[in-house]
Amino acid sequence: MNEPTTQPTTSRAATLARVEAHVFRTPIKEPVRTSFGTMTERGAVFVRVEDSDGARGWGEIWCNFPNAAAEHRALLFADIIAPRALGQSVDDPVALWNDIERTLHVLRIQSGDAGAFSAALAGLDLAVHDLRARKRGLPLWRSLGGRDDAPVPVYASGINPGEAAFRTVEHMRADGHRAFKLKIGFGMETDLGSLKPVAASLTSDERLMADVNQGWDLNSAAAMLPCLADFPLVWIEEPLCADRPAPEWTQVAALARAPLAGGENVRGAGAFQAMIDSSLFGVIQPDAAKWGGHSGCLPVAKAALAAGRTFCPHYLGGGIGLMHSLHLLAAVRGPGLLEVDANANPLREGVLQNLMTITDGCVSLPGGQGLGLEPDLKPLANLRSLHIERHV
DSSP: OOOOOOOOOOOOOOBEEEEEEEEEEEEEEEEEEETTEEEEEEEEEEEEEEETTSOEEEEEEOOOSSTTHHHHHHHHIIIIIHHHHTTSBOSOHHHHHHHHHHHTHHHHHHHSOHHHHHHHHHHHHHHHHHHHHHHHTOBHHHHTTOOOOSOEEEEEEEEOSTHHHHHHHHHHHHTTOOEEEEEOOSOHHHHHHHHHHHHHHOOTTOEEEEEOTTOOOHHHHHHHHHHHTTSOEEEEEOOSOTTSOHHHHHHHHHHOSSOEEEOTTOOSHHHHHHHHHTSOEEEEOOOTTTTTHHHHHHHHHHHHHHTTOEEOOOOOSOHHHHHHHHHHHHHHOTTOOEEEEOSOOHHHHHHHTTSOOEETTEEOOOOSSBTSOOOOOGGGGGGEEEEEEEEO
16 A cells, blocks of 8 residues: 655745835934934834734834935835835845845935935844744844844943033943044034043043044045044044045045044945945944945944954934844944934834943843833823834
Protein backbone atom coordinates (compact mmCIF):
# COMPACT_ATOMS: atom_id res chain seq x y z
CA MET A 1 0.00 0.00 0.00
CA ASN A 2 1.31 3.42 -0.91
CA GLU A 3 2.07 5.79 1.93
CA PRO A 4 0.11 9.05 1.77
CA THR A 5 2.21 11.94 0.63
CA THR A 6 2.46 14.99 2.84
CA GLN A 7 2.28 18.28 1.02
CA PRO A 8 4.73 20.88 2.34
CA THR A 9 2.99 23.66 4.19
CA THR A 10 3.72 27.21 3.20
CA SER A 11 3.02 30.24 5.32
CA ARG A 12 2.11 33.45 3.59
CA ALA A 13 4.31 36.37 4.51
CA ALA A 14 2.62 39.08 6.52
CA THR A 15 1.82 42.18 4.50
CA LEU A 16 1.13 45.77 5.44
CA ALA A 17 -2.61 46.09 5.92
CA ARG A 18 -3.21 49.50 7.49
CA VAL A 19 -1.39 52.77 8.09
CA GLU A 20 -2.33 55.87 10.05
CA ALA A 21 -0.90 59.36 10.37
CA HIS A 22 -1.72 61.42 13.47
CA VAL A 23 -0.83 65.11 13.29
CA PHE A 24 -0.46 67.11 16.48
CA ARG A 25 0.48 70.71 17.07
CA THR A 26 0.69 72.84 20.19
CA PRO A 27 1.73 76.43 20.97
CA ILE A 28 4.73 76.89 23.26
CA LYS A 29 5.43 79.59 25.81
CA GLU A 30 9.09 80.04 24.88
CA PRO A 31 9.78 80.10 21.10
CA VAL A 32 12.65 77.95 19.86
CA ARG A 33 15.14 80.26 18.14
CA THR A 34 17.62 79.23 15.46
CA SER A 35 19.74 81.19 13.01
CA PHE A 36 17.35 80.24 10.17
CA GLY A 37 14.05 81.01 11.93
CA THR A 38 11.90 80.76 15.05
CA MET A 39 9.49 77.99 16.00
CA THR A 40 6.42 79.39 17.77
CA GLU A 41 4.70 76.03 18.08
CA ARG A 42 5.64 72.37 18.05
CA GLY A 43 4.24 69.83 15.64
CA ALA A 44 4.52 66.07 15.25
CA VAL A 45 3.38 63.42 12.79
CA PHE A 46 3.10 60.04 14.46
CA VAL A 47 2.76 57.02 12.18
CA ARG A 48 1.10 53.74 13.15
CA VAL A 49 1.25 50.66 10.91
CA GLU A 50 -0.43 47.28 11.19
CA ASP A 51 0.18 44.09 9.23
CA SER A 52 -2.12 41.29 8.14
CA ASP A 53 -1.33 39.38 11.35
CA GLY A 54 -2.46 42.30 13.50
CA ALA A 55 1.05 43.26 14.59
CA ARG A 56 1.68 47.01 14.85
CA GLY A 57 4.54 49.48 14.92
CA TRP A 58 5.10 53.19 15.46
CA GLY A 59 7.19 55.81 13.67
CA GLU A 60 7.49 59.56 13.32
CA ILE A 61 7.88 61.93 10.36
CA TRP A 62 10.19 64.96 10.81
CA CYS A 63 8.17 68.18 10.56
CA ASN A 64 9.87 70.81 12.75
CA PHE A 65 10.02 73.64 10.25
CA PRO A 66 8.15 75.43 8.80
CA ASN A 67 4.99 75.25 10.90
CA ALA A 68 2.88 74.05 7.97
CA ALA A 69 5.12 71.01 7.38
CA ALA A 70 3.20 68.61 9.62
CA GLU A 71 -0.09 68.35 7.72
CA HIS A 72 1.70 68.49 4.36
CA ARG A 73 3.94 65.55 5.17
CA ALA A 74 1.10 63.54 6.64
CA LEU A 75 -0.81 63.97 3.38
CA LEU A 76 2.24 62.92 1.36
CA PHE A 77 2.53 59.87 3.59
CA ALA A 78 -1.12 58.95 3.02
CA ASP A 79 -1.34 59.73 -0.70
CA ILE A 80 2.15 58.88 -2.01
CA ILE A 81 3.88 56.51 0.43
CA ALA A 82 0.94 54.43 1.66
CA PRO A 83 -0.22 53.20 -1.79
CA ARG A 84 3.31 51.95 -2.48
CA ALA A 85 3.54 50.17 0.89
CA LEU A 86 0.11 48.65 1.52
CA GLY A 87 -0.07 44.99 0.57
CA GLN A 88 3.73 44.66 0.56
CA SER A 89 5.65 42.23 2.76
CA VAL A 90 6.93 43.61 6.06
CA ASP A 91 9.35 40.73 6.67
CA ASP A 92 12.26 42.73 5.22
CA PRO A 93 11.96 46.45 6.12
CA VAL A 94 15.17 47.33 4.29
CA ALA A 95 13.92 45.82 1.01
CA LEU A 96 10.61 47.66 1.38
CA TRP A 97 12.38 50.97 1.99
CA ASN A 98 14.72 50.45 -0.95
CA ASP A 99 11.85 49.59 -3.29
CA ILE A 100 9.83 52.68 -2.37
CA GLU A 101 12.94 54.88 -2.36
CA ARG A 102 13.55 53.94 -6.00
CA THR A 103 9.97 54.69 -7.05
CA LEU A 104 10.13 58.17 -5.50
CA HIS A 105 13.08 59.32 -7.61
CA VAL A 106 11.07 60.88 -10.43
CA LEU A 107 8.48 62.31 -8.03
CA ARG A 108 11.18 64.10 -6.04
CA ILE A 109 12.42 65.79 -9.19
CA GLN A 110 8.97 66.55 -10.57
CA SER A 111 7.56 67.95 -7.31
CA GLY A 112 10.61 69.83 -6.06
CA ASP A 113 9.68 68.44 -2.65
CA ALA A 114 12.43 65.88 -2.15
CA GLY A 115 12.90 66.43 1.58
CA ALA A 116 9.22 66.01 2.39
CA PHE A 117 9.04 62.72 0.46
CA SER A 118 12.14 61.47 2.28
CA ALA A 119 10.70 62.31 5.69
CA ALA A 120 7.35 60.68 4.90
CA LEU A 121 9.11 57.48 3.82
CA ALA A 122 11.38 57.62 6.87
CA GLY A 123 8.36 57.64 9.16
CA LEU A 124 7.03 54.51 7.49
CA ASP A 125 10.40 52.77 7.74
CA LEU A 126 10.73 53.50 11.45
CA ALA A 127 7.27 52.08 12.10
CA VAL A 128 7.90 48.92 10.05
CA HIS A 129 11.17 48.26 11.90
CA ASP A 130 9.31 48.64 15.20
CA LEU A 131 6.65 46.19 13.99
CA ARG A 132 9.30 43.72 12.84
CA ALA A 133 11.16 43.87 16.16
CA ARG A 134 7.94 43.24 18.09
CA LYS A 135 7.14 40.20 15.95
CA ARG A 136 10.63 38.85 16.58
CA GLY A 137 10.16 39.36 20.32
CA LEU A 138 13.19 41.65 20.49
CA PRO A 139 13.84 45.20 21.64
CA LEU A 140 14.39 47.37 18.59
CA TRP A 141 18.07 48.06 19.30
CA ARG A 142 18.77 44.33 19.36
CA SER A 143 16.68 43.70 16.24
CA LEU A 144 18.91 46.29 14.52
CA GLY A 145 22.00 44.29 15.50
CA GLY A 146 22.95 45.75 18.87
CA ARG A 147 24.56 43.66 21.60
CA ASP A 148 25.24 46.11 24.46
CA ASP A 149 22.40 47.04 26.81
CA ALA A 150 24.40 49.61 28.82
CA PRO A 151 22.90 53.09 29.34
CA VAL A 152 23.34 55.48 26.41
CA PRO A 153 25.04 58.90 26.89
CA VAL A 154 22.94 61.94 25.98
CA TYR A 155 23.31 65.68 25.52
CA ALA A 156 20.94 68.61 25.96
CA SER A 157 20.22 70.38 22.68
CA GLY A 158 18.18 73.25 21.28
CA ILE A 159 19.44 75.68 23.92
CA ASN A 160 18.32 79.22 23.06
CA PRO A 161 20.95 81.99 22.78
CA GLY A 162 21.69 84.91 25.09
CA GLU A 163 21.15 85.02 28.84
CA ALA A 164 18.69 82.13 28.58
CA ALA A 165 21.53 79.75 27.63
CA PHE A 166 23.15 79.68 31.07
CA ARG A 167 19.79 79.28 32.85
CA THR A 168 18.85 76.40 30.56
CA VAL A 169 22.19 74.66 31.10
CA GLU A 170 21.77 74.95 34.87
CA HIS A 171 18.31 73.42 34.59
CA MET A 172 19.53 70.61 32.34
CA ARG A 173 22.44 69.96 34.66
CA ALA A 174 20.03 69.58 37.56
CA ASP A 175 18.03 67.11 35.44
CA GLY A 176 21.10 64.89 35.04
CA HIS A 177 22.70 66.13 31.82
CA ARG A 178 26.49 66.33 31.52
CA ALA A 179 26.77 67.62 27.92
CA PHE A 180 25.20 70.69 26.32
CA LYS A 181 24.87 72.08 22.80
CA LEU A 182 24.32 75.82 22.41
CA LYS A 183 22.82 77.47 19.36
CA ILE A 184 24.99 80.18 17.84
CA GLY A 185 24.98 82.09 14.55
CA PHE A 186 23.27 85.21 15.94
CA GLY A 187 26.25 87.57 15.71
CA MET A 188 29.54 87.69 17.59
CA GLU A 189 28.27 89.55 20.64
CA THR A 190 25.30 87.25 21.21
CA ASP A 191 27.25 84.07 20.46
CA LEU A 192 30.12 84.88 22.81
CA GLY A 193 27.65 86.05 25.44
CA SER A 194 25.97 82.63 25.28
CA LEU A 195 29.19 80.61 25.37
CA LYS A 196 31.28 82.39 27.99
CA PRO A 197 29.20 81.80 31.14
CA VAL A 198 28.39 78.24 30.16
CA ALA A 199 32.02 77.38 29.39
CA ALA A 200 33.11 78.92 32.69
CA SER A 201 30.63 76.75 34.59
CA LEU A 202 31.69 73.40 33.08
CA THR A 203 33.04 70.73 35.41
CA SER A 204 35.71 68.25 34.40
CA ASP A 205 33.16 65.62 33.35
CA GLU A 206 30.98 67.93 31.25
CA ARG A 207 31.08 68.67 27.51
CA LEU A 208 30.10 71.64 25.38
CA MET A 209 29.15 71.80 21.68
CA ALA A 210 27.97 74.62 19.38
CA ASP A 211 25.41 74.50 16.55
CA VAL A 212 25.43 77.27 13.92
CA ASN A 213 22.40 75.80 12.08
CA GLN A 214 23.89 76.75 8.68
CA GLY A 215 23.98 80.38 9.83
CA TRP A 216 27.34 81.54 8.40
CA ASP A 217 28.78 82.14 4.99
CA LEU A 218 32.49 81.59 4.44
CA ASN A 219 33.45 85.13 5.50
CA SER A 220 31.39 84.95 8.69
CA ALA A 221 32.90 81.58 9.54
CA ALA A 222 36.42 82.92 8.99
CA ALA A 223 35.67 85.79 11.38
CA MET A 224 34.00 83.71 14.08
CA LEU A 225 36.03 80.50 14.21
CA PRO A 226 39.15 82.09 15.77
CA CYS A 227 36.90 83.42 18.55
CA LEU A 228 35.59 79.92 19.23
CA ALA A 229 39.11 78.59 19.73
CA ASP A 230 38.97 79.86 23.33
CA PHE A 231 36.17 77.42 24.21
CA PRO A 232 36.50 73.66 24.87
CA LEU A 233 34.09 72.67 22.12
CA VAL A 234 33.65 68.99 21.32
CA TRP A 235 32.28 69.90 17.89
CA ILE A 236 31.00 72.81 15.76
CA GLU A 237 27.83 71.88 13.91
CA GLU A 238 26.78 73.09 10.46
CA PRO A 239 28.85 76.30 10.28
CA LEU A 240 27.94 76.57 6.57
CA CYS A 241 24.89 75.64 4.53
CA ALA A 242 24.94 71.92 3.91
CA ASP A 243 25.11 72.39 0.12
CA ARG A 244 28.20 74.62 0.07
CA PRO A 245 31.04 73.32 -2.16
CA ALA A 246 33.84 71.18 -0.79
CA PRO A 247 36.53 73.92 -1.04
CA GLU A 248 34.57 76.10 1.39
CA TRP A 249 34.19 73.23 3.86
CA THR A 250 37.90 72.54 3.53
CA GLN A 251 38.71 76.13 4.49
CA VAL A 252 36.35 76.04 7.45
CA ALA A 253 37.72 72.72 8.68
CA ALA A 254 41.25 74.17 8.55
CA LEU A 255 40.19 77.18 10.62
CA ALA A 256 38.22 75.26 13.25
CA ARG A 257 39.94 73.98 16.36
CA ALA A 258 37.07 71.57 17.06
CA PRO A 259 35.80 68.84 14.71
CA LEU A 260 32.99 69.77 12.34
CA ALA A 261 29.61 68.05 12.64
CA GLY A 262 26.80 67.71 10.14
CA GLY A 263 24.41 65.40 8.36
CA GLU A 264 20.88 66.32 9.41
CA ASN A 265 20.37 68.08 6.05
CA VAL A 266 22.06 65.43 3.91
CA ARG A 267 20.06 62.82 1.97
CA GLY A 268 21.21 59.70 0.23
CA ALA A 269 23.74 56.99 1.02
CA GLY A 270 26.15 58.31 -1.61
CA ALA A 271 26.10 61.82 -0.16
CA PHE A 272 26.80 60.48 3.32
CA GLN A 273 29.65 58.29 2.07
CA ALA A 274 31.20 61.29 0.33
CA MET A 275 30.86 63.24 3.55
CA ILE A 276 32.61 60.47 5.50
CA ASP A 277 35.32 60.01 2.88
CA SER A 278 36.09 63.74 2.80
CA SER A 279 37.58 63.55 6.33
CA LEU A 280 36.25 67.09 6.91
CA PHE A 281 33.61 65.98 9.42
CA GLY A 282 34.46 64.33 12.71
CA VAL A 283 30.80 63.86 13.68
CA ILE A 284 28.17 62.39 11.33
CA GLN A 285 24.54 63.21 12.21
CA PRO A 286 21.80 61.71 10.03
CA ASP A 287 18.23 62.23 11.25
CA ALA A 288 16.32 58.95 10.95
CA ALA A 289 12.93 60.74 10.91
CA LYS A 290 14.11 63.12 8.16
CA TRP A 291 15.81 60.72 5.76
CA GLY A 292 16.31 56.98 5.61
CA GLY A 293 14.69 55.68 8.76
CA HIS A 294 16.67 52.80 10.18
CA SER A 295 17.13 51.19 6.76
CA GLY A 296 19.09 54.18 5.45
CA CYS A 297 20.74 55.49 8.61
CA LEU A 298 22.03 52.23 10.11
CA PRO A 299 24.50 51.67 7.24
CA VAL A 300 25.57 55.33 7.47
CA ALA A 301 26.24 54.93 11.20
CA LYS A 302 28.30 51.79 10.63
CA ALA A 303 30.29 53.42 7.81
CA ALA A 304 31.00 56.45 9.98
CA LEU A 305 32.30 54.33 12.85
CA ALA A 306 34.36 52.16 10.50
CA ALA A 307 36.06 55.32 9.21
CA GLY A 308 36.88 56.53 12.72
CA ARG A 309 34.16 59.16 12.84
CA THR A 310 31.64 59.71 15.63
CA PHE A 311 28.01 58.87 14.93
CA CYS A 312 25.48 61.08 16.73
CA PRO A 313 21.90 60.80 15.46
CA HIS A 314 20.29 64.20 15.00
CA TYR A 315 16.84 64.62 16.51
CA LEU A 316 14.55 67.43 17.62
CA GLY A 317 10.91 66.35 17.54
CA GLY A 318 8.28 64.28 19.33
CA GLY A 319 8.66 61.34 21.68
CA ILE A 320 8.37 58.48 19.19
CA GLY A 321 11.20 59.71 16.97
CA LEU A 322 13.38 60.30 20.02
CA MET A 323 12.90 56.70 21.10
CA HIS A 324 13.84 55.49 17.62
CA SER A 325 17.02 57.61 17.76
CA LEU A 326 17.88 56.04 21.11
CA HIS A 327 17.51 52.52 19.70
CA LEU A 328 19.53 53.42 16.60
CA LEU A 329 22.47 54.72 18.63
CA ALA A 330 22.26 51.75 21.01
CA ALA A 331 22.43 49.40 18.02
CA VAL A 332 25.81 50.74 16.83
CA ARG A 333 27.27 52.43 19.95
CA GLY A 334 30.65 54.10 19.45
CA PRO A 335 31.52 57.40 21.20
CA GLY A 336 28.31 59.19 20.13
CA LEU A 337 25.63 60.82 22.26
CA LEU A 338 21.85 60.96 21.90
CA GLU A 339 20.42 64.42 21.19
CA VAL A 340 17.69 65.39 23.69
CA ASP A 341 15.81 68.65 23.18
CA ALA A 342 16.10 70.97 26.18
CA ASN A 343 12.90 72.82 25.28
CA ALA A 344 9.53 71.88 26.72
CA ASN A 345 7.51 69.84 24.23
CA PRO A 346 4.15 68.27 25.19
CA LEU A 347 4.45 66.04 22.11
CA ARG A 348 7.57 64.51 23.62
CA GLU A 349 6.77 64.49 27.33
CA GLY A 350 3.12 63.53 26.79
CA VAL A 351 4.16 60.42 24.86
CA LEU A 352 7.18 59.33 26.89
CA GLN A 353 5.80 60.14 30.35
CA ASN A 354 8.64 59.02 32.66
CA LEU A 355 10.20 56.54 30.26
CA MET A 356 13.38 58.51 29.55
CA THR A 357 15.02 59.61 32.79
CA ILE A 358 18.52 61.11 32.58
CA THR A 359 20.95 59.89 35.24
CA ASP A 360 24.54 61.14 35.32
CA GLY A 361 24.45 62.02 31.63
CA CYS A 362 22.94 58.73 30.44
CA VAL A 363 19.57 57.13 29.79
CA SER A 364 18.75 53.45 30.27
CA LEU A 365 17.32 51.42 27.41
CA PRO A 366 13.62 50.60 27.80
CA GLY A 367 12.50 47.06 28.44
CA GLY A 368 10.03 45.18 26.31
CA GLN A 369 9.76 44.52 22.60
CA GLY A 370 10.22 46.96 19.75
CA LEU A 371 10.42 50.55 20.94
CA GLY A 372 9.53 49.51 24.46
CA LEU A 373 6.75 52.07 24.18
CA GLU A 374 3.06 51.75 23.32
CA PRO A 375 2.06 55.38 22.75
CA ASP A 376 -1.18 56.49 24.36
CA LEU A 377 -2.40 59.35 22.18
CA LYS A 378 -5.69 59.92 24.05
CA PRO A 379 -4.25 62.58 26.40
CA LEU A 380 -3.12 64.52 23.31
CA ALA A 381 -6.52 64.37 21.59
CA ASN A 382 -7.18 68.11 21.98
CA LEU A 383 -3.89 68.83 20.17
CA ARG A 384 -4.62 66.66 17.14
CA SER A 385 -5.19 68.62 13.93
CA LEU A 386 -5.44 65.75 11.45
CA HIS A 387 -5.90 61.98 11.40
CA ILE A 388 -5.58 60.02 8.15
CA GLU A 389 -6.01 56.28 7.70
CA ARG A 390 -5.34 54.09 4.68
CA HIS A 391 -5.84 50.33 4.41
CA VAL A 392 -5.74 47.54 1.85
